Amino acid sequence: MTTITYPLSRIEGHARVVIDIHDDEVFRADFQAMEMRGFSYYVQGIPAEQITVIVPRICGVCSTAHQVASVKALEDLFGITPPPLACEIREVLLLGQLIQNQATSLFIFTMPDRVNASSLFEIAETPEGKSRQFSLAQMSLKIRKIGTDLISLAGGQFIHPIKTVIGGVTSSIPREKADAMIKTIEELLPMAVDLVDNYWQMSTEMVDRIGTWGDDEPTYYLASTEADSFRLNSKRLRVMCDEGRECHTFAPQEYENYLNIEESDYSYAGTSSFQGHIMRANSLARINLTNSFGTPKADAYLKRFGEAYGKPAHAILFFDLCRGIELVYALEKAKQMLETDLQHGEAMVRYAPRDGIGFGLVEAPRGPLIHRYEVENGLIKKADFIIPTVHNMLAIRRALMVAAKRYVSPEGISNELSRAVGRVVRAFDPCIACATK
Amino acid sequence: METPKDLPKFAVLQLSGCSGCEVSLLNSNEWISNFNLVYMPLVVSTHKLPEDIEVLLVSGGVRTDEDLHNLHKGASRSKKLIAVGTCALSGGVAQIPEGHISRESYLDSSHRLRLPSMLPRAYPIDKFVHVDLYLPGCPPTPELFITALKEAENARIASIVCQECGRKKLTDMRPTSISGPRSGTPDPEICLINQGYLCLGTSTRGGCGALCTRPGHACVGCRGPANPYLNKDPEFVLDNLRRVFTRMTDIPIEEINAALASPWLSLFLGQFTDYTQDQSLPQQTKEKMI
Ligand code: SF4
Ligand code: SF4
Ligand code: SF4
Numbered sequence: 213m214t215t216i217t218y219p220l221s222r223i224e225g226h227a228r229v230v231i232d233i234h235d236d237e238v239f240r241a242d243f244q245a246m247e248m249r250g251f252s253y254y255v256q257g258i259p260a261e262q263i264t265v266i267v268p269r270i271c272g273v274c275s276t277a278h279q280v281a282s283v284k285a286l287e288d289l290f291g292i293t294p295p296p297l298a299c300e301i302r303e304v305l306l307l308g309q310l311i312q313n314q315a316t317s318l319f320i321f322t323m324p325d326r327v328n329a330s331s332l333f334e335i336a337e338t339p340e341g342k343s344r345q346f347s348l349a350q351m352s353l354k355i356r357k358i359g360t361d362l363i364s365l366a367g368g369q370f371i372h373p374i375k376t377v378i379g380g381v382t383s384s385i386p387r388e389k390a391d392a393m394i395k396t397i398e399e400l401l402p403m404a405v406d407l408v409d410n411y412w413q414m415s416t417e418m419v420d421r422i423g424t425w426g427d428d429e430p431t432y433y434l435a436s437t438e439a440d441s442f443r444l445n446s447k448r449l450r451v452m453c454d455e456g457r458e459c460h461t462f463a464p465q466e467y468e469n470y471l472n473i474e475e476s477d478y479s480y481a482g483t484s485s486f487q488g489h490i491m492r493a494n495s496l497a498r499i500n501l502t503n504s505f506g507t508p509k510a511d512a513y514l515k516r517f518g519e520a521y522g523k524p525a526h527a528i529l530f531f532d533l534c535r536g537i538e539l540v541y542a543l544e545k546a547k548q549m550l551e552t553d554l555q556h557g558e559a560m561v562r563y564a565p566r567d568g569i570g571f572g573l574v575e576a577p578r579g580p581l582i583h584r585y586e587v588e589n590g591l592i593k594k595a596d597f598i599i600p601t602v603h604n605m606l607a608i609r610r611a612l613m614v615a616a617k618r619y620v621s622p623e624g625i626s627n628e629l630s631r632a633v634g635r636v637v638r639a640f641d642p643c644i645a646c647a648t649k
Numbered sequence: 650m651e652t653p654k655d656l657p658k659f660a661v662l663q664l665s666g667c668s669g670c671e672v673s674l675l676n677s678n679e680w681i682s683n684f685n686l687v688y689m690p691l692v693v694s695t696h697k698l699p700e701d702i703e704v705l706l707v708s709g710g711v712r713t714d715e716d717l718h719n720l721h722k723g724a725s726r727s728k729k730l731i732a733v734g735t736c737a738l739s740g741g742v743a744q745i746p747e748g749h750i751s752r753e754s755y756l757d758s759s760h761r762l763r764l765p766s767m768l769p770r771a772y773p774i775d776k777f778v779h780v781d782l783y784l785p786g787c788p789p790t791p792e793l794f795i796t797a798l799k800e801a802e803n804a805r806i807a808s809i810v811c812q813e814c815g816r817k818k819l820t821d822m823r824p825t826s827i828s829g830p831r832s833g834t835p836d837p838e839i840c841l842i843n844q845g846y847l848c849l850g851t852s853t854r855g856g857c858g859a860l861c862t863r864p865g866h867a868c869v870g871c872r873g874p875a876n877p878y879l880n881k882d883p884e885f886v887l888d889n890l891r892r893v894f895t896r897m898t899d900i901p902i903e904e905i906n907a908a909l910a911s912p913w914l915s916l917f918l919g920q921f922t923d924y925t926q927d928q929s930l931p932q933q934t935k936e937k938m939i
Binding site: 376560 | 663665666667668669670671672673675676678681682686690691692695712713715716744749750751752754755758759761764765767787788790801806823825830831832834836859860863865877898911915928
C-alpha cells in the first residue's frame with residue numbers, strides 16, 4: 213500500500229489530504245484537520261453574556277458570523293427581539309464578511325491555481341507579467357478591502373466585531389459614513405465585475421486544460437437564505453434533495469432531527485450528513501437554492517450561470533464561480549442598504565438575562581452556522597457550534613476520491629494529482645479553525 | 650531600481666491561532682512594496698521555510714508538537730523574529746488550563762491517530778525561542794503591523810486605551826452596578842465606566858485607536874497590560890482596575906471583585922497574569938513591546 217500525504221496551503225488553518233493506494237487503486241482519501249481549537253470546552257462555565265466576545269476568536273476568517281450567531285442564540289434564550297434597525301445593520305455586517313471572504317477565496321486562494329502560480333503575490337519574471345500581476349493583486353486587495361471596511365463600519369472592530377450585542381447594535385451608521393462607503397462601492401463595482409469576468413474566463417480555460425469541472429454527482433444541498441430574498445441574517449434552513457427539488461425546511465431549533473453530526477478518528481474535525489445523505493453547503497448550495505437576488509448584476513450572472521451549467525448544477529469547481537456571483541450581489545446589496553436610513557431609530561433594547569436553551573442561526577460564507585447554548589445560573593453549561601465546513605466534510609472526501617481515481621492508474625500517479633487536490637479542497641473553501649470542537 | 654528580489658525576505662509562520670492576525674496583515678498592502686513575501690501558507694503555496702529569512706512574524710501559540718517543531722525551525726532560519734498577536738505572546742486565547750472544569754474531557758478528546766498531538770497547554774512562543782519584538786493585540790491593527798515592520802524604534806504608542814478613546818470621564822455619574830450592557834444604547838460621548846460597563850481601557854496598552862470603546866463596547870483588554878503592569882504580579886493590574894472602579898462608581902466591592910475574576914478578563918489580561926507566574930519565561934520588556 214502507498215500512502216501519499218499532501219500538505220495544504222491557501223486555505224484557512226492547518227489541514228492535509230491523505231490518499232491510500234492499494235495495487236494501483238485508490239482505496240481511501242481523507243481530509244484531516246490537524247489542530248483543535250477547543251472552544252466548546254473552553255466556554256463551559258463562563259458567564260453567558262460574555263461569550264459573544266469570546267467566540268469570534270474561534271476563527272478570524274468567520275469571526276463575524278460567529279459573533280452574530282452567538283448574539284442571536286442569547287437573544288433567543290433571553291426572549292428578546294432586537295429592533296429592525298439593528299437587524300439591518302447586522303445584515304450589512306454579514307454582507308461585508310461575504311465580500312471579504314469571497315474576494316479572499318477567489319483572488320488570493322484560488323486564482324493562482326488558474327494560472328499555475330504559487331500566490332497572488334508571486335513576483336513574475338517578465339516586466340509585462342510583473343505589471344499585470346501587480347495590477348491584479350492591487351485590484352483584488354481593493355475589492356477585498358470594501359468588505360473589511362463594511363465590517364468596521366457595521367461591526368466596530370475590523371476582525372472580531374463588537375457592535376452587535378445582545379439586544380441590538382451599540383451604535384448606528386451615520387449618513388456621511390454611509391455616503392462615503394456608497395461612493396467607494398460605486399467606484400469599484402465595475403472593477404469587481406471585471407475581475408469576476410476575468411476569473412470566470414480563467415476558470416473555463418483551466419477546465420479546458422484539465423478536462424473536468426470535478427465531482428459532479430448530485431448531492432443534497434443546505435442553505436439558510438431564502439429563494440427570493442438572499443438574507444444572511446437568516447431564520448430557517450432549507451434542503452434540496454438529490455433529485456434537485458427543495459424537500460425540507462426547518463428551524464435551527466430542530467437541527468438534531470435532520471442533521472447527523474459525528475466525530476471522526478482520523479481528523480480533529482467531525483462530519484455531518486442529512487439523515488445519512490452526503491450534502492453540500494456554501495456558495496453552490498445557495499445558488500442552487502436561489503431564484504433571484506433582487507439586484508440587477510447578480511441576477512444577470514445567476515441567469516448566465518443557469519443557462520451555461522443547468523440548475524441545479526453539481527460540479528465542484530462551480531463553487532468558485534458562484535462565489536464570484538455572490539461577491540457582485542453583496543456589493544450591490546450593501547450599496548442598496550446603505551442608501552436607506554441606518555442612522556435613526558432605536559438600535560438596542562434593554563434586556564434581563566435568564567436561564568434556558570437558545571439557538572442562533574446565520575448564513576456564514578461557508579453555509580448555515582448554528583450556535584446552541586445551555587445556560588444555568590447565568591453560566592454556559594454547554595455550547596454546541598454547528599459548523600458549515602463540517603457539513604461539507606463528506607462531500608470533500610467524495611470529491612477527493614473522484615479526483616484521485618482520475619489521476620491514479622496502473623501507469624502511475626499523475627503529477628496533476630497534487631494540483632487537483634488543492635483545487636478540490638479550495639473549491640469548498642473549508643475553514644479548519646471552525647471545524648474543530 | 651530595486652528589484653523585488655532585493656527586497657528583504659519576509660515570512661509568516663502561523664502556529665495555533667485563529668488566522669485573524671494574518672487577515673489583519675492582509676488588510677494592509679503596504680508591505681507588498683517593501684518586502685518580498687517568501688512564506689505564508691495562508692496565501693502562498695510553499696511548504697518549505699526558506700533558509701535566509703530577514704523578518705519572521707510568528708502568530709498563534711505553541712499548542713501541538715508540530716507547532717514546536719516549526720517554531721524552532723523558523724527561529725533558526727531568520728534574523729529577526731516578531732511575535733504577533735496575543736496568542737503568540739501569551740499562549741492562546743482559548744486556554745484550557747489546569748483547574749478548568751472541562752480540562753479532563755478536553756484532554757481525553759484531544760488525540761488522534763497519526764495527527765500532531767496537543768501539548769498539555771498552549772505556550773507563549775518565547776518559552777522556546779528568542780523574540781526580538783512583541784506586537785500584542787487580538788489582532789493587532791494593520792497600522793500596528795506596519796509600525797512593527799518599518800519603524801519599531803521610533804514607534805509612539807498611546808500608553809493606555811483611554812488616551813485614544815475620546816469619551817469623557819464624569820465625576821457625577823456613578824453607576825451602582827455593572828449593568829451597562831443590559832440598559833440599551835450607550836451615550837456616545839461619556840466614558841463607559843460611568844455608564845456601568847466593565848471597561849478595561851484604563852489598564853490596557855493603547856495603540857489600537859480605541860477601536861471597541863468608540864462605537865460603544867467595553868475594552869476587553871486585547872492589547873494586554875499597559876507598560877506599568879508588564880511582568881508584574883497579576884495583582885498590580887487588578888488593583889489598578891479595582892481603584893478605578895471604586896473611584897468612579899458606587900458599585901459594591903464584591904461585585905467589582907467578582908467581575909475582575911471574570912473570563913472576559915482572563916481572555917486577555919489574564920493570559921499575561923498567567924505569564925508572569927511562570928518563572929522560566931523571559932521578561933517582555935516595554936522596549937521590545939509595540
Ligand atoms: S491573537 Fe487573536 S486574532 Fe491573533 S490568532 Fe490569536 S485569537 Fe486570532
Ligand atoms: S470608555 Fe473605557 S477606554 Fe474610554 S475612557 Fe472610559 S475607561 Fe477609558
Ligand atoms: S479597545 Fe481594547 S479590546 Fe478593543 S482593540 Fe483596543 S485594546 Fe483591544
